[in-house]
Amino acid sequence: MEYEHKPVLLAEALHYLRIRSGSTVVDCTLGGAGHAEAILDLLGSDGVLVGIDKDDAALKAARARLAGFSQQIKFMKGGFEKLDRLLPKAGVLEVDAFLFDLGVSSYQFDRPERGFSYRFEAPLDMRMDLSQKLTAADVVNGYSEKELAGVIRRYGEERWASKIAGLIVRTRQKRPIKTTFDLVAVVKDAVPAPARRRGGHPAKRTFQAIRIEVNGELEAVEAGLSRSINWLKPGGRVVVISYHSLEDRIVKRTFADLARGCLCPPELPVCICGKRPMVKILTKKAVRPTDEELRANPRASSARLRAAEKVGD
Ligand SMILES: C[S@@+](CC[C@H](N)C(=O)[O-])C[C@H]1O[C@@H](n2cnc3c(N)ncnc32)[C@H](O)[C@@H]1O
Known part of the structure; x- marks a missing residue:
């Protein structure tokens, strides 16, 4: 069977990722590389995409699909919760955008x-x-x-x-x-x-x-998302697509925690905690697939996208 996975919420993901030519982008869930291919088209020849997946079959299929971009892409096998180990190995210092398209791919589901x-x-x-x-x-x-x-x-x-x-x-x-x-x-x-x-x-x-x-999917989401923010440049973005309410709740809560500033009790005259917002949330409500996408790809039905931008220092 071909490794087939229609990228979900593709236009919406590209919009929020705001890919610019020459950027460094990390696709934490490479899968069938549908999103990755579209990102590479926008990155230009001086951009870099790091493609991460835990599944060797996904990496193999992605290598084949992205053969034309071999100069711009680095494939990394591992869990995205280990970003702090994987990104230095890939030679990355700072990141402009992260994509997390969570869960299992259609290919994984469809391989008996x-x-x-x-x-x-x-x-x-x-x-x-x-x-x-x-x-x-x-x-x-x-x-x-x-x-x-x-x-x-x-x-x-x-x-x-x-x-x-x-x-x-x-x-x-x-x-x-x-x-x-x-x-x-x-x-x-x-x-x-x-x-x-x-x-x-x-x-x-x-x-x-x-x-x-x-x-260990839910622990990975929390760890991977929180770590990704530390690697983002100010103005850099993180986009997450989730497929069930448990994942989406973690994404929503993690973004809300990162977007919160001072945690001091209101009766204190000055802030003593020093906590500053790390991100600005770009999607007040989760973005859902259009009716047109749902007609073409019923598997997108539970998808929800949320995005955040790292705030400047
Ligand atoms: C929904 S698919 C991604 C599809 C991809 N965006 C595309 O366009 O084809 C999710 C992929 O993420 C991988 N994955 C899930 N959790 C992971 C984790 N913690 N670390 C690395 N890869 C993970 C799965 O193996 C699967 O290939």
């Missing part, structure tokens, strides 16, 4: 053997980085009932989390839960019939939760 999808039978894997040890099978077969219920409730916002965790534990006492369809069957049995018929596939929220846990 990666185990991300409840639609295909495959081993329970769900790792973005195949050199990582922890797999979905480890979570499902190794976590305690309480831990599983917590993960499914927190990251899947699943109201039947306790029932699902309970049945996972009872099932695995008889035999390990090895495949995606084994897990789908357990979830279907745990969720009461009327609830099963509402709100999409019954295993959707459990799969999302386990994937987030396996890849």
Whole structure:
């Protein structure tokens, strides 16, 4: 299968990234390189794009797609939460713009053997980085009932989390839960019939939760976003596209924290905390895809974009 991923909110991302010729831009989630290709077109021959991804398959596909830009691009394998390690390795001193297009790519979802999808039978894997040890099978077969219920409730916002965790534990006492369809069957049995018929596939929220846990996705967003600000030049921008409310809440809160100035109690006559706003928020409300984009790419339906600009010293 081709590595296909239609870049989501592309025009809106380019607008907020404000790419100028000769800039240094970091795409923290290179994926199929749809956004990266459009950014490179705007960067010109003296600009630099650092493309980061945890997934070797994404990096391989991106290298092929971006072969014509080999002078301007540096590929880095790793988690964007480790920006402080990756950017010095790439020889970067300061950054004009960061893009985070979070989560899993369509390619990762659509490759049955990666185990991300409840639609295909495959081993329970769900790792973005195949050199990582922890797999979905480890979570499902190794976590305690309480831990599983917590993960499914927190990251899947699943109201039947306790029932699902309970049945996972009872099932695995008889035999390990090895495949995606084994897990789908357990979830279907745990969720009461009327609830099963509402709100999409019954295993959707459990799969999302386990994937987030396996890849440490939410911790990575918080760490990567906060670190990115320290690398931005004054006037530099960060753009984040998220796909579910848990991610979007973290983005919104992190930007709000960074945009806040003095934290002293109002009764103090002068500021003693010295905290200054680090960013100005550019998107009061999250930007959503247009109807036209949704018709062309239904997978964009949950996308929300937020952007911020680093304020001068
Ligand atoms: C939604 S896709 C990006 C698609 C890309 N913008 C495009 O136009 O094709 C997200 C990508 O980010 C990668 N990813 C997710 N979390 C990551 C992290 N913490 N560090 C590095 N890469 C990550 C995934 O492996 C996936 O390839």
